[in-house]
Amino acid sequence: MKDLIMFLILSVIAVVSSLFVFLSKNIFRGALSLSLLLVTMAMFFAMLNAEFIAAVQILVYAGGVLVLILFAIMLTKEREPSVSEVTTSRAVALIAFVVLSLFYLAKHTWEKYVPEKEFSATGASVGTKLFQTYVIPFEAASFLLLAAMIGAIYLARRRG
Amino acid sequence: MVPLSSYIMLSLILFSIGVFGILTTRNMIRILMGVEILLNSANLNFIAFSRYMGDITGNVFVLFTIIIAAAEAAVGLAIVMMIYRNYLTLNVGKIKEMRW
Amino acid sequence: MVAELVDYIMSNKILLGISKGVVVGLFIILYASLMVLFLTWVERKVAARIHVRYGPNRTGPYGLLQPLADGAKLIQKEDIIPYAADRLIFTLAPVFAFAFAVLPFAAMPLADGLILADLNVALLYIIALASLSIIPVIMAGWASNNKYSLLGAMRAAALNLSYEIPLVLSIMGVVLVVGSLNVFDIVKYQTEYIFGIIPKWIIILQPLGFFVFFVASIAEMSRIPFDMPESESELIAGFHTEYSGMKFAMLLFAEYIHMVFGSMLAVLLFFGGWHLPGLGYVLSFLENFLSGFAYTVVKWAIQFGVIVAKALAIMFVLMWIRMTLPRARLHSIPTFYWKYLLPLALINLGITAVAVAVVG
Structure with a gap:
């Protein structure tokens, strides 16, 4: 029962904050509501017994990516006043899509209740899997990070 | 215990909000923020399935997704800064020419 | 009743x-x-x-x-909000600064068994909150609508963000030696003895790691010699220029709580936490006189006192460093970081990994 209440509260916060990212006039507030979404996602992960991933999500996303986005917002300035991009037809399209697909999902998946299995995702078990079965993607990911770092530094340096 | 389909529905709602935002907004940084919302909704789906199926592979994949999202945000924002430096606007509608 | x-x-x-x-x-x-x-x-x-x-x-x-x-x-004092500042974010920044500064204490034990949340990933949670606490600094700088505040906030955020990496790497050295992210396990590991006399405090096993951790945490707290964000004679007052009264007090509070938190983390990870070499005998001697609950309270009080004393010693060293060293110049900070601190942290991690693999 308390799981259900927690899930409902967190999902309302997540949906409202992700809507506010796009509907806010001030883009800084939009970025802050994105941070609220990221922390809410971490809470979802913790609820789903994935505590290691929850901590990594806060560490990388809320502490890294979000700070990057805030830096980019601080260093740029949109000169013209923002026109509201959400017209009535677009909002109706979004709501119609969401409602119809929710109906479809509910009709086809609700009764297929998946029984829970015993599960614990500690850092040790994730790490073991990472270094034994998935070691090649792990090394490839480290190369990707190196390439991204070099690319970002090269792109953002001052010319001349 | 919350049924698995609730998580799928929540992930769907967030995904559609993310796509809606990317398609409607004209500010470059908001588009990147929309991409982050998309990635987060997919991560939620992965972790929910990983929990309900008892398989830890979902967590490992989410770890990789987070890594790649961080790399992509870094490079994407570097590109945004370059575009801002050259065109002095963040409006994707105004960036129509390759050179002027 | x-x-x-x-x-x-x-x-x-x-x-x-x-x-x-x-x-x-x-x-x-x-x-x-x-x-x-x-x-x-x-x-x-x-x-x-x-x-x-x-x-x-x-x-x-x-x-x-x-x-x-x-x-x-x-x-x-009068609570002044600048005219063109973003009122909501201006007011929320000190609130978040205080919140994110106090939250790590929830996962840190104050005595043997006195912890608010015994997490299995406690260290990762603490590091994640240390990286989350950059956001209130940026909020404060942006919401002030002041060029100098913005500059100070960006410098503070860049400093904080970059010096997190050696911090995390040195903590990973400790985790490698102990084999667990749980802070209780780390402190229990340090209650054993090598050769029977020397307590197994991790500073003895990882001196280089402690040096890297100490320097990185000085930078995290923005203390001199890494005082760049708040350079008292250069940048007016950094990101909290426009703050006055209780909001300023909150930001100051948060800075001091970061200092307390850094010292307590150093005590728990490197200096044995609540363990003193002779304390075990004293506690087992006391156990004969007191009943269960009273013994627990006395034990907690003694161990809490030990932790506070060690943390105060580290904070005295931090203040000592602040008062004797000059501020680092703006271009020396990245130079020092990329050329000396980060290679040292990586070398420490490498040596630790090899040693743990060999010794087992």
Whole structure:
């Protein structure tokens, strides 16, 4: 029962904050509501017994990516006043899509209740899997990070 | 215990909000923020399935997704800064020419 | 009647959890606040003595009421919000700064068994909160609508963000040696002895790691020599230029709580936590006299005292460094980081990994 209440509260916060990212006039507030979404996602992960991933999500996303986005917002300035991009037809399209697909999902998946299995995702078990079965993607990911770092530094340096 | 389909529905709602935002907004940084919302909704789906199926592979994949999202945000924002430096606007509608 | 109430709370799991959370949470916030008040006095006295002068000695004996005087002064100041500032974010920034500064204490044990949330990933949670606490700095700088605040906030955020990496790498060295992210396991590991006499404090096993951790945490706290964000004679006051009154007090509080937190983390990870070489004998001697609950409370009090004493020693060293070293120049900080600190941290991690793999 308390799981259900927690899930409902967190999902309302997540949906409202992700809507506010796009509907806010001030883009800084939009970025802050994105941070609220990221922390809410971490809470979802913790609820789903994935505590290691929850901590990594806060560490990388809320502490890294979000700070990057805030830096980019601080260093740029949109000169013209923002026109509201959400017209009535677009909002109706979004709501119609969401409602119809929710109906479809509910009709086809609700009764297929998946029984829970015993599960614990500690850092040790994730790490073991990472270094034994998935070691090649792990090394490839480290190369990707190196390439991204070099690319970002090269792109953002001052010319001349 | 919350049924698995609730998580799928929540992930769907967030995904559609993310796509809606990317398609409607004209500010470059908001588009990147929309991409982050998309990635987060997919991560939620992965972790929910990983929990309900008892398989830890979902967590490992989410770890990789987070890594790649961080790399992509870094490079994407570097590109945004370059575009801002050259065109002095963040409006994707105004960036129509390759050179002027 | 009280005994019945206590029994009822102990039997009901939810009530027990809530009451334990409230009591320990209040204790932690009280501890953090009193520590900060005490520290403002200690800092001024230590600074004064190093500068061969008296510190505050008018307010109360030895100036002990000085923090109260400071608090009273800050409360009665006018709360100014700049005209074109973003009011909501301007007001929320100190709130978030204080919140993110106090939250790591929830996962840090204050004694053997006195912890608010015994997490399996406690260290990762603490590091994640350290990286989350950059956001209030950026909020404060942006919301002030002031070029200099923005500049100070960006410098503070860049400093904080970059020096997190050696911090995390040195903590990973400790985790490699102990084999667990749980802080209880780390402290229990340090209660054993090598060769029977030397306690197995991790500073002995990882001296290079401790050096990297110490320097990185000085940078995280934005203290001199890494005072760049708040360079007192260069950038007016950095990101909290436009703050006055209680909001400024909150930001100052948060900075001191970061200092307390850094010292406590160093004590728990490197200096054995609540363990002193002879303390085990004293506690088992005491166990003969006292009953179960009273023994637990006395044990907790003694261990808490040990932790606080060690943390105060580290904070004294931090203040000592602040008062004797000059500020690092703007271009030396990245140079020092990329050329010396980060390679040292990586070398430490490499050596630790090889040693753990060999010794087992």
